[in-house]
Amino acid sequence: MLQDVLPPKPTDLTDELNRDLTELAKNHRRRQLKSVRPVKRPQIILNGKPVIDFSSNNYLGFAQQPALITAAIQATEHYGTGTGGARLIGGTLDLHLELEEKLKAFKDTEAALVFNSGYQANVGLMTALADRHDYILMDRYSHASLVDGAIQSRAKLTRYHHLDLNHLETLLQKAPQSTKKLIVTDTVFSVDGDTAPLQALYAIAEKYNTWLILDEAHATGLFGDQKRSGLWETTGIGAAPRVIQIGTFSKALGSFGAYIAGSQPVIQTLVQKARSFIYSTALPPGVIAANTAAIDLLISDPAHTQKLWQNVEYFKKTCQTQGIKLTLQTPIIPWHTGEDKKALEAAEKLLAEGYYIQPIRPPTVPEGTSRLRITLTAPHTQDQIQNLIKTLS
Numbered sequence: 001m002l003q004d005v006l007p008p009k010p011t012d013l014t015d016e017l018n019r020d021l022t023e024l025a026k027n028h029r030r031r032q033l034k035s036v037r038p039v040k041r042p043q044i045i046l047n048g049k050p051v052i053d054f055s056s057n058n059y060l061g062f063a064q065q066p067a068l069i070t071a072a073i074q075a076t077e078h079y080g081t082g083t084g085g086a087r088l089i090g091g092t093l094d095l096h097l098e099l100e101e102k103l104k105a106f107k108d109t110e111a112a113l114v115f116n117s118g119y120q121a122n123v124g125l126m127t128a129l130a131d132r133h134d135y136i137l138m139d140r141y142s143h144a145s146l147v148d149g150a151i152q153s154r155a156k157l158t159r160y161h162h163l164d165l166n167h168l169e170t171l172l173q174k175a176p177q178s179t180k181k182l183i184v185t186d187t188v189f190s191v192d193g194d195t196a197p198l199q200a201l202y203a204i205a206e207k208y209n210t211w212l213i214l215d216e217a218h219a220t221g222l223f224g225d226q227k228r229s230g231l232w233e234t235t236g237i238g239a240a241p242r243v244i245q246i247g248t249f250s251k252a253l254g255s256f257g258a259y260i261a262g263s264q265p266v267i268q269t270l271v272q273k274a275r276s277f278i279y280s281t282a283l284p285p286g287v288i289a290a291n292t293a294a295i296d297l298l299i300s301d302p303a304h305t306q307k308l309w310q311n312v313e314y315f316k317k318t319c320q321t322q323g324i325k326l327t328l329q330t331p332i333i334p335w336h337t338g339e340d341k342k343a344l345e346a347a348e349k350l351l352a353e354g355y356y357i358q359p360i361r362p363p364t365v366p367e368g369t370s371r372l373r374i375t376l377t378a379p380h381t382q383d384q385i386q387n388l389i390k391t392l393s
């Protein structure tokens with residue numbers, strides 16, 4: 001009897017973890033870290049083996065661009081490697097403020113604020129804007145960081161069916177009229193690369209007087225006619241007080257960190273209330289300088305974006321001539337396999353053939369809908385793409 005109430009021995013504690021890990025492995029769901037060493041992107045050395053990387057979000061190849069590298073080196077030489085403080089406590093360099101000025105112009109908003117990562121931006125935004133009295137209505141396929149932020153905010157979180165605006169409206173009608181509401185969505189969805197209908201979402205936000213929060217992580221640098229600042233730019237609506245945009249420097253812009261762009265009151269509120277902004281050391285000078293250089297390069301040289309979209313077109317055309325049906329709106333290509341095990345096996349076979357592609361499995365996607373997530377980047381050559389499609393089919 002006494003045994004039942006004794007706390008578990010340390011060995012039992014680790015046994016329990018090992019049991020869970022074994023269970024994950026049995027279900028083909030145990031994730032592994034792999035060592036990557038870039039040779040000449042998209043060529044990498046993965047766990048010691050040379051392969052072509054078709055899994056990176058470095059869509060424009062900016063992470064290897066001399067303009068960004070030089071900016072990072074120079075800023076590091078002038079300012080050192082760290083900022084030594086949070087943004088409100090001595091960590092705000094002139095470089096941060098310059099970047100935020102640039103972002104304002106880039107996004108056509110009243111103000112912008114740099115965060116240390118997209119994850120921290122989303123958690124900071126949700127918790128600063130919503131509390132337990134409020135309603136958050138989120139697309140079911142939105143990024144995990146938006147979900148985590150919503151949960152931390154303690155607002156009433158409901159997730160509408162993916163891209164189903166009728167469902168969204170039904171939920172909005174059920175929520176009390178006088179409460180604050182946030183509609184939240186990715187603009188380009190990170191797993192399948194499909195896009196949200198922003199004009200229709202904006203009309204709904206106006207009709208129900210809600211905030212509209214757009215995560216442009218996978219759209220920044222790719223979409224937008226003039227500046228390629230994201231999918232919102234393509235709506236032509238421009239700055240709207242109820243619209244808040246999140247973007248990252250970590251994907252197409254080839255660096256690290258994130259930003260939130262919106263009205264002055266929104267940004268000022270974040271400075272006062274976003275805990276992930278307040279209680280974290282400011283990004284280092286090298287990173288900030290690379291981010292500024294990335295925006296400059298994006299605007300001054302459209303060749304990188306053009307090359308990427310040419311590669312997307314080439315992938316589409318090559319699939320068509322081989323009778324493979326695909327709808328492609330972005331450089332993110334879902335290749336469906338169904339079962340978990342099949343996705344894993346396909347990824348392993350592709351790796352043996354020299355292609356690195358991520359299998360996407362539950363809990364990231366629903367049961368029975370596992371897939372390969374292929375991403376195209378500007379540095380990929382047509383030969384590399386053609387050979388991949390041959391191997392895939």
Ligand SMILES: *Cc1c(COP(=O)(O)O)cnc(C)c1O
Pocket residue numbers: 117118119120122143145186190215217218248249250257258
């Ligand atoms: C990658 C991603 C994030 C997180 O950004 P990090 O800078 O990597 O933390 C947030 N939202 C979406 C939609 C993303 O794809």
